[in-house]
Amino acid sequence: MSFIPYDLNDDKLKKIQREGLKWTVGHAYNNSPFYKKKLDHANIRPEDIRSLEDIEHLPLTDKNDLQQEYPFPLRAAPFEDIVRIHASSGTTGKRKVLCYTQKDIDVWADIFARCYELAGLTRKDRVQIAVGYGLWTAGVGFQAGCERFGAMAVPIGPANAEMHCEMMVDMQTTVFCSTASMALLMAEEIHKRNLLSSIKVNKIILGAERHSPSMRTRIKELMGVEHIFDIYGLTELYGPGTGLDCRHHNGIHYWADHFIFEILDPETLKPVPCGQQGELVVTTLSKVGSPLIRYRTHDVTRLFNQKCSCGVPFPMHDRILGRTDDMFIYRAVNIYPSQIDHVLSKVDGIGSEFQIHLKQRESGRDMMLIKVERAANTDTVNDMHLAEQLETEIRRKILVRCRVEILDHGDLPRTQRKSQRVFDHRNNSTSEA
Numbered sequence: 211m212s213f214i215p216y217d218l219n220d221d222k223l224k225k226i227q228r229e230g231l232k233w234t235v236g237h238a239y240n241n242s243p244f245y246k247k248k249l250d251h252a253n254i255r256p257e258d259i260r261s262l263e264d265i266e267h268l269p270l271t272d273k274n275d276l277q278q279e280y281p282f283p284l285r286a287a288p289f290e291d292i293v294r295i296h297a298s299s300g301t302t303g304k305r306k307v308l309c310y311t312q313k314d315i316d317v318w319a320d321i322f323a324r325c326y327e328l329a330g331l332t333r334k335d336r337v338q339i340a341v342g343y344g345l346w347t348a349g350v351g352f353q354a355g356c357e358r359f360g361a362m363a364v365p366i367g368p369a370n371a372e373m374h375c376e377m378m379v380d381m382q383t384t385v386f387c388s389t390a391s392m393a394l395l396m397a398e399e400i401h402k403r404n405l406l407s408s409i410k411v412n413k414i415i416l417g418a419e420r421h422s423p424s425m426r427t428r429i430k431e432l433m434g435v436e437h438i439f440d441i442y443g444l445t446e447l448y449g450p451g452t453g454l455d456c457r458h459h460n461g462i463h464y465w466a467d468h469f470i471f472e473i474l475d476p477e478t479l480k481p482v483p484c485g486q487q488g489e490l491v492v493t494t495l496s497k498v499g500s501p502l503i504r505y506r507t508h509d510v511t512r513l514f515n516q517k518c519s520c521g522v523p524f525p526m527h528d529r530i531l532g533r534t535d536d537m538f539i540y541r542a543v544n545i546y547p548s549q550i551d552h553v554l555s556k557v558d559g560i561g562s563e564f565q566i567h568l569k570q571r572e573s574g575r576d577m578m579l580i581k582v583e584r585a586a587n588t589d590t591v592n593d594m595h596l597a598e599q600l601e602t603e604i605r606r607k608i609l610v611r612c613r614v615e616i617l618d619h620g621d622l623p624r625t626q627r628k629s630q631r632v633f634d635h636r637n638n639s640t641s642e643a
C-alpha cells in the first residue's frame with residue numbers, strides 16, 4: 211500500500227489545487243468571521259477566485275492575525291467539530307492556537323505517513339520519537355504518522371540520553387526522530403558508550419531546527435547511519451510532516467495536493483521567479499478547523515522547478531535557508547547568516563562558529579568582516595590561505611566582497627541560546643540575528 215499517489219501528474223495536481231483554493235476561500239469566508247472581515251476589506255468574494263493565478267489577489271495573513279483574535283483566531287468550524295487544539299509559542303505576545311477537526315487530524319496522519327514512505331521505511335521499522343509532546347505539534351505528529359504508516363512507534367519524547375540509549379538498544383530501533391542538536395548529542399553519547407555495535411539505527415529524521423551541513427556530517431559519521439532526512443512543517447500548517455527530502459537529498463518534496471507554496475520577496479511581497487529565494491507563504495487546500503490563506507511563514511527558502519529522479523510526483527523546495535527577520539542588506543544584496551554558514555561549512559580547516567561584522571568606511575562604502583575560528587587542533591600556518599579561500603568562495607556563491615579574519619579555536623563566545631551572528635556597526639546600530 212502506498213501513501214504517495216504516484217499516478218499524480220501536473221495537470222491533475224493543478225486541478226486539485228484550483229478546486230482546493232476555491233473551496234478554502236469559500237469555506238473561510240462563510241465560516242470564519244476573521245476571514246470574512248479580511249476578504250470583505252480586500253473587496254474579494256469567494257466567486258472571484260476562479261483560477262490558481264487569482265491567489266495573488268488574496269490578502270496575506272501574518273502571525274499578528276493569530277494573536278489579535280486569541281484564543282481561536284482562524285477557527286472556521288463549530289466547536290462541536292473541533293477535536294483538538296495545538297499551539298506554538300509566539301516569541302512576542304500570546305500563543306498561536308490552531309483548531310483541528312477529525313478530518314484535519316486524519317489528513318495530517320496521511321501526509322506524515324507519506325514522509326515515512328518517502329524515507330524508505332517499511333512496516334517492520336521501529337521509530338524512536340525524541341521530539342516534544344503536548345501542546346506543540348511535533349511528537350504526536352511523528353507518532354500518528356508512524357501508526358498510520360504501520361511501523362512501530364517508540365514514543366519517548368526528549369527525555370534524557372540515558373533512556374534513549376537504553377531503549378535504542380533494547381527495542382532495536384531503526385529510525386530516530388529528533389532535532390539536530392538532540393541527534394548530535396545522541397551520536398556523541400553512543401560513541402562515548404561504545405554502543406555502535408549494539409544499535410540498529412539506519413535512518414535519522416530531523417525536524418524543527420535549522421542546522422549546518424557540517425552538523426549532519428558529524429551525526430552521520432558518529433552514528434554510522436545511511437540517511438539523514440529533513441522534515442518540514444509548522445504548527446499553523448498541521449505541524450511537522452508537510453514534506454521531506456527523498457534519498458537523493460536534492461530538496462524537500464512537499465505535498466502540493468494539500469497546500470500551495472508561494473515564494474515572495476519579503477520587502478515587496480511580490481512573487482519571485484522560480485528558483486529565487488524569498489519568504490515562504492502557504493495556503494491550505496483542505497484544512498477545516500483553521501484554514502490558512504496566504505500565511506506568511508517568515509521562513510526563507512526557494513522552489514525548484516526540475517523533476518527529481520526518485521519519481522515522486524511532488525515539487526520540491528530547498529532547506530530552510532533562514533528567517534526573514536535575520537536578513538541584512540549589504541551593498542544592495544539581501545543576505546541571510548545561513549548563506550554564510552553554508553559557504554563556511556564547505557571549507558575544511560575551520561570551526562562552526564562565526565560572526566559577521568558590518569561597518570561603514572570613511573568613503574561611505576559598506577564593508578563586511580567575517581570572523582571565523584580555525585578548526586580545533588590546527589595551527590596558524592594556513593590562516594592566510596584559508597582567509598583567501600573563504601573570501602573567494604563568498605564572492606563566488608553570494609556575489610559580494612568581504613574580508614575574513616581567522617581566529618583561534620574557542621575565541622568566539624559559546625551560548626546555549628542561539629548565537630548572535632550579525633553585528634551591524636553601520637549607523638552605530640547592532641542588529642540581533
Ligand SMILES: [Zn+2]
Nearest residue numbers: 456518520522
Ligand atoms: Zn526525490
